[in-house]
Amino acid sequence: MRRTAVMAAAMPLVAAALIGGVLVATNHARLPSLPALTSPTPSPSGNAGSGTLPCERANAPTPFAGVAVNPAIGANVRSFERLTGAPIHVVEFYNSFSRPFQRSEAAQASALGALPLIQLNPRNLSLAQIAAGQYDSSIRAYADSVRAFRCRVILSFGHEMNGWWYTWGLPHTTPATFKAAWHHIHDIFAARHVTNVIWSWDPTHQYQQYQSGKTATLASKWYPGDAYVDWVGIDGYMGPGQDFRQVFGVALRSIRSVTSKPIYLAETGVASGPNEARQIAELFAGARQWHMVGLIWFNMNRKNTWSLVGRPAADAAYRKAMASFEALRPGQVRGG
Secondary structure: OOOOOOOOOOOOEEEEEEOOOOOOOOOOOOOOOOOEEEEEEOOOOOOOOOOOOHHHHOOEEEOEEEEEOOOOHHHHHHHHHHHHOOOOOEEEEEEEOOOOOOHHHHHHHHHOOOEEEEEEEOOOOOHHHHHOOOOHHHHHHHHHHHHHHOOOEEEEEOOOOOOOOOOOOOOOOOHHHHHHHHHHHHHHHHHOOOOOEEEEEOOEOOOOEEEOOEEOOOHHHHOOOHHHOOEEEEEEEEOOOOOHHHHHHHHHHHHHOOOOOOEEEEEEEEOOOOOHHHHHHHHHHHHHHOOOOEEEEEOOOOOOOOOOOOOHHHHHHHHHHHHHHHOOOOEEEOOO
């Protein structure tokens, strides 16, 4: 899939919405294939008229392929699609909570026919102050910008909150405070009549002490509640010698104890090594077994080699596994 990435204020935006079909939450029974509908639309940067844009209520097909990339988003996503042969339906990138809505990045993802997944991280901020309303003016401005963008986006606030490595997790922030901040942000968006957001709650797979004095906790302790969440994304990676059950088993059971919302892998990858092809096959097999609605590959190298670039065996394994994964496609995973 090859399209020109656009900047939001200057060029036309092409967005895609797949129509028809219904997600069967826990059953991947085969349904008729869905026709793709691609329509030219006005830029979400302004003067879009009063009609509904196709991208405004866009949903992802299930199960979907996604990728986490660095800017420039358009070029990196097209490169990943050429490498793997997998059409991308969700594009993940990372923004600071203290910055305005990054419209140009979201527009690049939407122009590719994909849903932008924005990891909105409150670095160096107090979640207690967020919950108490001290950042309300910034949140309202962000919400208004998202509403004006019009195309649907996925928002995830404070991902991996149940780990120990971010200030929005223990010991700096308690689960009660995290949930209060999440509720407060969500309620402001609702009050501002923002209807083009899919709320994704994204914990880490880790759940126990891995380093002296540093403890991860069960994801279920941090769940904001079904009224505040549309999708659940899990972050987790398979290192050398690990299998799907070891990495994700406890986290999945913990999540399923509190919600039946659609689950996907929001960040994942398999480390480079002699067993990488087998592990990639196991990763996708586990996602199928748990009826996951999507898988987002972290195509960047941080702390390990996760990118598929320069890894022909891993790339071939990904191609084969993704083809089987997409063959299960019964419908769409819908937002709120």
